Amino acid sequence: MESRIERLCVERGLKMTGQRRVVARVLSEAGDHPDVEELYRRASALDQHISIATVYRTVRLFEEQGILERRDFGGGRARYEPSEDGPHYHLIDVETGKVIEFQDPEHERLMHAIAARLGFDVVSLRLELFGRRHEAAAPARSDAAPGDPAPGHDSTAASREPRLRDTIKGASR
């Protein structure tokens, strides 16, 4: 059957090849923030006939179409997630690499206020919190936690940021 993202592709009149369908499906089913290698791995599991170059091209295309959003959580690799309804940000657990999503209206307000006082309109913004779970604490709902990817090398490019793996999905306000 047709994945949510495949539907979006069709709406936009993209030519639907087998490989695009697979990538679309992998993305639709991803509850986390996979990098290209991970997407390639998951896609290959469904269909051998896919090269990593195609994954790169597809991901770029989808991003240009506003279907996907590229994230940079440090580590030199781009991570992707389907565009969602409202804006939300990420808290990365520095111990485990898990990513927790959150959103906060007060924060939105504040960003605009800060920009405004400098004479600017906010076009976009980047916010990532790196945190450590505190001892006896309400364990953030680890619902949704899907089969996990797990990059986490290091060494190159804009790298040398906190190492990480990926994703729990959780809490808002």
Place this chain on the structure above:
Amino acid sequence: MESRIERLCVERGLKMTGQRRVVARVLSEAGDHPDVEELYRRASALDQHISIATVYRTVRLFEEQGILERRDFGGGRARYEPSEDGPHYHLIDVETGKVIEFQDPEHERLMHAIAARLGFDVVSLRLELFGRRHEAAAPARSDAAPGDPAPGHDSTAASREPRLRDTIKGASR
């Protein structure tokens, strides 16, 4: 005479070579957020006997020593600025690429509140605002604006983010 950063190096017992002294000086005098190529350019102007590999190594060393901070404003290249007193963040003018620094106590508070409600302590955070100057607006104080660098290619790695150049220094609260 001795630059501010050179002093810090000595305090930490780093071996002071000619090249390190030059990089230290360039950084001390930088009012902006140069990338490695730009540092190399400025350093070369003062002393031919410097290779870009050394700039990379020095910048990494200084960062490990807490003398320098690495920033990522998108564009795939790391940018550097001397560690300052308090934490501050950056607003990047998407038209000109200029970087304006700001800080906001309320924002600090909010970040900790958000993390806390998810059960985390904030270890570090990343925040960048990308904005467009609005029409008839109080022109943010463009004091400090020093001789400007000006990267701004594109094309690779974690790139394909808003293009930009660099720095005006301005406003806090």
Place this chain on the structure above:
DNA sequence: ATATTTGCAAAGCGTTTGCACGGTT
């Protein structure tokens, strides 16, 4: 039928590194 997309391998970019040499302590 024709314009697009794909796979492969090569190129590109920022950054790091092995090695022999040179300078600092």
Place this chain on the structure above:
DNA sequence: AACCGTGCAAACGCTTTGCAAATAT
């Protein structure tokens, strides 16, 4: 004198691209 820092060029990791073959419309 012993060690560490440097220059050069090669290696790296992620991403893009040229080209010929395959495919969607």
